Amino acid sequence: MQPDCAQGAIPHDDACAMNLAANPVLTETSVTTTAILVATHAATPGDEDIRVGALARWLDPLDPARPVLAVGERFLHADSAPWLSLPVVDHGRPVGSVSRYDLMQRVYIKPFGRELYGKRAISVVMHTQPLVLAADASIEEAGRYINAHIRQPITEDFIVVDQAGQYLGAGKVLDLLGALERRIGAHSLELEQAYRKLKSSQSQLIQSEKMASLGQMVAGIAHEMNTPLGYVRNNVEMTRDSLAGVQGVLAAYEQALDTMLTGADDKAVEQAIAGVDLARGSIDEGLFADLSGVLEDTVFGVDQIADLVASLKDFSRRDQVHAESVDVHRLIESERRFCEVPQIECAPAQINQVLLNLVTNAAQAIERSDGRISIHTHASAQFVLIAIEDNGKGIEPRHLEHIFDPFFTTKPVGQGTGLGLAICYQIIGQHGGRIRATSTVGVGTRFIVALPIRAVTHTNASEAS
Numbered sequence: 001m002q003p004d005c006a007q008g009a010i011p012h013d014d015a016c017a018m019n020l021a022a023n024p025v026l027t028e029t030s031v032t033t034t035a036i037l038v039a040t041h042a043a044t045p046g047d048e049d050i051r052v053g054a055l056a057r058w059l060d061p062l063d064p065a066r067p068v069l070a071v072g073e074r075f076l077h078a079d080s081a082p083w084l085s086l087p088v089v090d091h092g093r094p095v096g097s098v099s100r101y102d103l104m105q106r107v108y109i110k111p112f113g114r115e116l117y118g119k120r121a122i123s124v125v126m127h128t129q130p131l132v133l134a135a136d137a138s139i140e141e142a143g144r145y146i147n148a149h150i151r152q153p154i155t156e157d158f159i160v161v162d163q164a165g166q167y168l169g170a171g172k173v174l175d176l177l178g179a180l181e182r183r184i185g186a187h188s189l190e191l192e193q194a195y196r197k198l199k200s201s202q203s204q205l206i207q208s209e210k211m212a213s214l215g216q217m218v219a220g221i222a223h224e225m226n227t228p229l230g231y232v233r234n235n236v237e238m239t240r241d242s243l244a245g246v247q248g249v250l251a252a253y254e255q256a257l258d259t260m261l262t263g264a265d266d267k268a269v270e271q272a273i274a275g276v277d278l279a280r281g282s283i284d285e286g287l288f289a290d291l292s293g294v295l296e297d298t299v300f301g302v303d304q305i306a307d308l309v310a311s312l313k314d315f316s317r318r319d320q321v322h323a324e325s326v327d328v329h330r331l332i333e334s335e336r337r338f339c340e341v342p343q344i345e346c347a348p349a350q351i352n353q354v355l356l357n358l359v360t361n362a363a364q365a366i367e368r369s370d371g372r373i374s375i376h377t378h379a380s381a382q383f384v385l386i387a388i389e390d391n392g393k394g395i396e397p398r399h400l401e402h403i404f405d406p407f408f409t410t411k412p413v414g415q416g417t418g419l420g421l422a423i424c425y426q427i428i429g430q431h432g433g434r435i436r437a438t439s440t441v442g443v444g445t446r447f448i449v450a451l452p453i454r455a456v457t458h459t460n461a462s463e464a465s
């Protein structure tokens, strides 16, 4: 008798094949002589894993009392043609399997095998430890189970049972392998998508950290601009006042000249000359003499502001992925006592961010009035080294190994995100460089950044942004 799909058993029709969703905890147990892979857990709704049941097809099982010759004939039928073995089921439970190969080996090719065994029950020659899988087992677990139990050469298919161990149908090892391959393909696709997402969120992280740094830098620049702006303004006001006096003197001279040229009397000429003296007296002669120096200072101040604006523009440039040949000294504006170092290939905006993060950390660590941050450069055969050293509070040994971890911070809530050094680590890594820190509590901290002179992972550096 053939059970139908609606009754919960496995039909002939592939389209109606069973797909029992479950989330099993799998254990191996022994039912009489048969090792069965069973699922002991109830199904979890929403679990979309493929289960063994989805690979099962109904296959009329053999009765253990069936004569060997009848089983041989059964193998010649069209419905048995695709199968390597046929299940033997007694009272609804699988008790063995018979493979074409076994039948050939043990009966047909033996001298007088047909005569000796032909009329005997198939249970005499069947394999008593067939592959039996629970319908709700996952295909990964089934793959592991089959790998551990299948006989070599591969001559059998597997039997599928329900949770009570009742026969439901049979499945092919090749189908299982196919399903596993598809699963692996889907997993690698998922992995790739997850990797892409991670990369894009990482890049957003870098961008937001950059914006935070940019905010700090803007505040710093506004502060830096205040000084030159102050004296440029003073100088311009002084120059304006001086020019007003000069205009007065020029007007007095003009009037005196007109008086003389129009042939006025001596008294009028004297009065005009007195007017000139008065106008000249109102001018601050010293200031007037310094005017060119004042104007030079003004130009210097304006240049300083222009420099600051240029550095701000440099920092906020979005072409950060663009790698170019750079003199590291160009990246470190705060100190100029450097060794001769060769140009390096790097993404300057990114290295700029690293240096800014390190200098910011150093400045934040300094708690004394005679704080000092020193920056040194050095070149080896393949690397340019930048050392940033401070005499701040230092880093406790137990923290030192975590400082490059994302979100590790010792700063109070709201004051540090703990991303600064993680970003530095990532950027330097992408450049094929190294960053490390040494520190003594109460004495200070030194970060050393080593950047390769020739970009080694230039492509990665570009991708990461």
Ligand SMILES: Nc1ncnc2c1ncn2[C@@H]1O[C@H](COP(=O)(O)OP(=O)(O)OP(=O)(O)O)[C@@H](O)[C@H]1O
Binding pocket: 357, 361, 362, 365, 390, 392, 393, 394, 395, 399, 403, 408, 409, 410, 411, 415, 416, 417, 418, 419, 420, 421, 422, 445
């Ligand atoms: N120069 C330094 N001196 C002392 N401690 C430091 C120094 N640089 C880093 N640290 C320690 O490393 C931790 C992590 O630094 P990181 O730059 O990653 O984050 P943060 O400075 O705390 O926060 P954020 O940079 O996001 O503002 C800091 O909280 C601090 O404890």
Ligand SMILES: [Mg+2]
Binding pocket: 357, 360, 361, 416, 419, 420, 421
């Ligand atoms: Mg920081």
